[in-house]
Amino acid sequence: MTDTKKLALILPAALLMFSLPSTVAAQGRGGRGAAPPAPAKADAPIDLTGYWTAVITEDWHQRMLTAEKGDFGTGAPGAVVTPGGRPGPSNIPFNPNGRKIALAWDPAKDEAESNQCKAYGAVGVLRQPTHLHITWQDDNTLKMEADFGTQTRLFHFVPRAAGMGAPAAKAGPPAGEAPSFQGYTVANWVQLGGKEGFEKGGNLSATTTNLKPGYYYRNGMPYSANAVLTEHFRVIDIPKSGQWIAFSSMVVDPEYLTQPYIVTYQFKKLADGSKWNPQPCAAK
């Protein structure tokens, strides 16, 4: 088994194992006999709810438009050639298998197989020119809707243990749940500050598994069913512009990648839902 495959297997478990106690410890609470944990909604160090819009300032031609087949982020095949005739640099750290799949993209086939939403899965949808509508579905489930492709992601917060010694709740998809484009996302808050003179803040940390194979971008750049998506969402205040979400996205995919694939993109908060414009998935 390769290193990347090993990491893909242990990464979700490791994240959960370490993120749960860290959250508790960071808040300085817990202990035997402590009160039941607060629901995630009440415990949020940041407010992600509301309408947001993607502002595409990076990887622009891949994200805003549909790039050519074989455009790995640096132009259509042959557009950028480095000395010696080698292909130009690539945004995505594909292995030969991933590159081969990318070059075989066939949108008509996706359409015919009802797979036109492959670029709108959990890994791809936030790269698209989309608006987001984020609400609390219940006290421990954050719902993120995207109008581009009309997709819904659910972030399942794991009820925290009632004390340092208490067993952690089970995290992960329900037994037998079929893989989907949005997969199953386990979330928790990472909190910091709030004392000793430092302002309180934090981020939403989320890990998504149980994915159906999909695309990073609409031009068929693939990730596999074994991909694990780790994200961090932060809310930042940008004077004269308002609130923004800054999120980082890391994909570990031993089938198609030689190393983790990491991007950081931003969304700007909207005053209301007037720009909300649900559109169906399109294969191209």
Next chain:
Amino acid sequence: MKSFTRFGIGGGVVFLALAGTAPMLAQGGKGAGSPTDISGTWRKIGQEDTHERGSGPDPGEYWGLPVNDAARMRADTYNEEWVSTSYILQCRPHPTGYQPLGPDPMRIEQLTTPINRQLIAYRVSYDENPGDRMIWLDGRPGLSPLAVHTWEGFSKGHFKGDTLIIESTHMKEAFHRRNGVPSSFRATTIEHISLDEPYLTWVVTTYDDDYLTEPVVRSATYIRAPNVQIPPYPCAAQQEEIGADANNYRVPNYFMGENPYLTEVAVKYKVPLDGVRGGAETTYPEWRAKGMAEKPPTAQYTLKPTYTDASTKVAEQADARPKRAPSYDKIDTLHAGGNVYVIAGAGGNIAASIGGDGVLLVDSGAEQASDKVIAAIESINKEMRPQERPDSASPFADTWQATHAFAPLNIRTIINTGPLADHVGGNAKIRNSKEFHPLGVLGEEEQGSEIILAQENAARRMGEMKLNDDGTPTNTYFSARYNMHRFFNNQAVQVMHMDNALTDGDSVVFFRKSDVIATGDIYIADQYPPIDVERGGSIDGEITALNKVFDLCVTEFMAQGGTVIIPGHGWLGDAADLGYYRDMLTVIRERIQKMVDNKMTLAQVRAAKPTTDYDVEYGREPGGTAKFVEAVYKSLSAKKGK
């Protein structure tokens, strides 16, 4: 070894474990300088905008940037040869708003105060760009508006939760994208840096009302790289880059509408031209439908852009406003270098050498501000302590008294840089003040020499201005260079004639030991030069003057620092600022020269707006741009007519 496997499975788990416990540890230490620690060595993960951030963007590639038409015009006329033409400027680095997006590894160090080990700053060094960027965390006040701008700017930071927030000001003019998309010297940034071990996320927001219609938010990711080494001085300027047959003052650029490469990127990436040209609207989801409907060009051609948005009207709007009556309400002072200070807000900037010999002024400001100028000098003078002799026993019976007894204020000399009213208007009032005691001959102040000094032509022009007789020069010089007849405040003071620049009587003053040059209005930080053709000024003389001053300068590190320039108005500068100003004037001169060659009238030249891309920075003074364009046109037309 691949970067991923370098960290390995075990490493990954350890990192995750550390990530989990980091918050607890970070909050444990009372009085710690930060709730998280971003120090260490870092390697950039280049998986976003790989082509742009690696090998470099294509000409005309403005997508993803909320640029205005002024920025487009400036970038459209940019020629990438420009970066290697000037020996001093070859090593110019990228500014704070752009550098973190680049491919360079970096080292972040903690700077602590020895007395209590509190973190007071982070120091950031990049592999190939400006070293030792300081991010101050101790709440120190911001810099004076008169302070020198640098590539990295002045940065102050504070933590909010797990995020370090940094605000930066005082940056030099540079790039938003290194294919010529300009960033203004008024640009500022806010950065949000957060750590998710082993990854560092760096979000940079750049504000630039001159060249962007809204802030641009971009980001980058770094990974811990303990083995990264940051080399010493990474750039050595290469004289041979300039070329044996080319001169040091060449400023490569394309005339408007003649850059043949602007459509190349649209063809290469099969992207419609409207998208390639950028703009805020192209960054929002609503634009996709338009972009998908438009056809990209199939072959490269020379684009003939038109520029019409609000940024192209800055100068005409300013010119339409009545000139503001100066108030002289606030006089600012700032140390420039050695024993030289700048006094601003009294009309033109005043340079003052203040020391044991008294005070030597370069220019005197406006007449109405003279009392405040003298008060400002008095204030600086009261803080000047006589030098203690280093490495020897004190020669004084009572050292404290001797070093805290302040000499009375003695203003000895005024040197005028030219005949401009807001620079010489205070001559008479200061000369007649009780604080003015010229260096006398044979002990007689009335026979003092070098009371008011100016170039002969400037003195003649001042005579034409009907100034109070006491305000006109007592001494004049005719040669290219005049050395003050004695050291003053322990340094040589040289006055150099800059012929036919703003007028036929301009001078710059070089304080050699302090390494400070006062230029008068030959260089103004944020305005076009007030060239007066009727009084002997010309655009060619102005550019020649800037080149002469530029050649006097020596930079300290990475094309900045070293010789300090006191401009006629605005904040202190250095060789790079002077170089950018020279480049701006050279480009505009070449454009108008071509129009003159094509027999265009002044009205036609004005209608063609040859300064549009620079007006957002330099054209905000009422009346300034129209007069400047007219002066350039007239001086080039007159030259052609000879």
